[in-house]
Amino acid sequence: MQYKRSSALFAEAKKYIPGGVNSPVRAFKAVGGDPIFVSHAKGAYLFDEDGNRLIDYIASWGPLILGHAYEPVIEAVTEKAKKGTSFGMPTAIETELAKLAVSMVPNIDKIRFVNSGTEACMSAIRLARGFTAKDKIIKFAGCYHGHADAFLIQAGSGAVTFGSPNSPGVTQGTAKDTLLADYNDLGSVEKLVEANKGEIAAVIIEPVAGNMGCIIPEKEFIEGLRKLCTAEGILLVFDEVMTGFRLSRGGAQETLGIDADIVTFGKVIGGGLPVGAFAARSEIMAYLAPEGPVYQAGTLSGNPLAMSAGYAMLHSLNSKPEIFESLAEKTHYLHQGFDRVLTAAGIPYQVNRFGSMISVHFTAEPVKDFKSAAKGNNDTFKRYFHGMLEQGIYLPPSAFESYFLNDALSYQDLDETIAALEKVCPLLT
Numbered sequence: 001m002q003y004k005r006s007s008a009l010f011a012e013a014k015k016y017i018p019g020g021v022n023s024p025v026r027a028f029k030a031v032g033g034d035p036i037f038v039s040h041a042k043g044a045y046l047f048d049e050d051g052n053r054l055i056d057y058i059a060s061w062g063p064l065i066l067g068h069a070y071e072p073v074i075e076a077v078t079e080k081a082k083k084g085t086s087f088g089m090p091t092a093i094e095t096e097l098a099k100l101a102v103s104m105v106p107n108i109d110k111i112r113f114v115n116s117g118t119e120a121c122m123s124a125i126r127l128a129r130g131f132t133a134k135d136k137i138i139k140f141a142g143c144y145h146g147h148a149d150a151f152l153i154q155a156g157s158g159a160v161t162f163g164s165p166n167s168p169g170v171t172q173g174t175a176k177d178t179l180l181a182d183y184n185d186l187g188s189v190e191k192l193v194e195a196n197k198g199e200i201a202a203v204i205i206e207p208v209a210g211n212m213g214c215i216i217p218e219k220e221f222i223e224g225l226r227k228l229c230t231a232e233g234i235l236l237v238f239d240e241v242m243t244g245f246r247l248s249r250g251g252a253q254e255t256l257g258i259d260a261d262i263v264t265f266g267k268v269i270g271g272g273l274p275v276g277a278f279a280a281r282s283e284i285m286a287y288l289a290p291e292g293p294v295y296q297a298g299t300l301s302g303n304p305l306a307m308s309a310g311y312a313m314l315h316s317l318n319s320k321p322e323i324f325e326s327l328a329e330k331t332h333y334l335h336q337g338f339d340r341v342l343t344a345a346g347i348p349y350q351v352n353r354f355g356s357m358i359s360v361h362f363t364a365e366p367v368k369d370f371k372s373a374a375k376g377n378n379d380t381f382k383r384y385f386h387g388m389l390e391q392g393i394y395l396p397p398s399a400f401e402s403y404f405l406n407d408a409l410s411y412q413d414l415d416e417t418i419a420a421l422e423k424v425c426p427l428l429t
């Protein structure tokens, strides 16, 4: 494949935008080479500036669960735009989306819309601190909750990819209030809770992790976490920016059967427009301004275009919940194909899968936390990534990211992907 125009566009972008991109992982630093510039996309396919067609396994990093340029979303946004793009005043569509989201997700009464997953998680933590009148939080190594200061402590994906788990610019003062535990290791949480008795406001977790590859929570771990938080008066925050409206109508809470105290959303909830949200039962949400004392605001929050896209997306998912099942089946099919090909080739690997999230790790050991994810062979991953790209398959350009399947992918696309892996295998040994 030729990427002449993408490379030229990247060179031009680098003159005016730091690193040529507006979010680091897009720059291909972890895998080498120049990033691909997209011209347009439809369904399961990306079309780049050089005219190549790629089968897309990122779906804008998760939001486009029904495929690119999904008609109901495009129509909703187009119609809304004709009536004005922003007012900074209340609109009816905000309540419609709130009502729909609250009806789909268990255990939440009220929801506040923001503009990104980062904002959602940052605000959820402020709310948890305000509600509990405590300062410290616990997060897990390899979990990503956006780029707010408090979270840039072993933050997974982007941050890990660049070998800078602790970013310069994050103060010691901020870092000291973020305690770090290990995923799937309840003991590591218990120790922190014991050593910081009565000081912890919240534990924030990706209930199914997607920012160190796809990592599945062990049952005893996630159940134990819930019990521990309840016993200690700590709020359990589920960061469902990735899993919300992806694993099921109700997200990880519903799928895992665990109630969280605060839930954050992003990605799917915006249907491809910039939306984030956080939600909880009324008692907690009542602490939020203007009802309560915890401040949080946004000029473009609840933006009508973004709300209409989110509404069209959630409405589709709500009326066709069998989509989650069929997506999980497609993901299982891909998993089986990858198993077949990689086993036959004798390449050490792990495939982790949950619902429509899946990741491939080039290591012989099970991947269940950040440490085991980091053991993956990055050299093999680079060859795998570029090999698949050459076959027209677009995978996340980092070994620390989950793939997101979308409903537009056909079984023929999946077969094409498995056949591509067969061609790439000789490069991996």
Ligand SMILES: *Cc1c(COP(=O)(O)O)cnc(C)c1O
Pocket: 115, 116, 117, 118, 119, 121, 144, 145, 146, 147, 206, 210, 211, 239, 240, 241, 242, 266, 267, 276
């Ligand atoms: C993507 C992501 C975020 C951050 O969302 P942005 O919209 O990129 O700010 C937070 N948490 C998780 C789990 C995510 O996957």
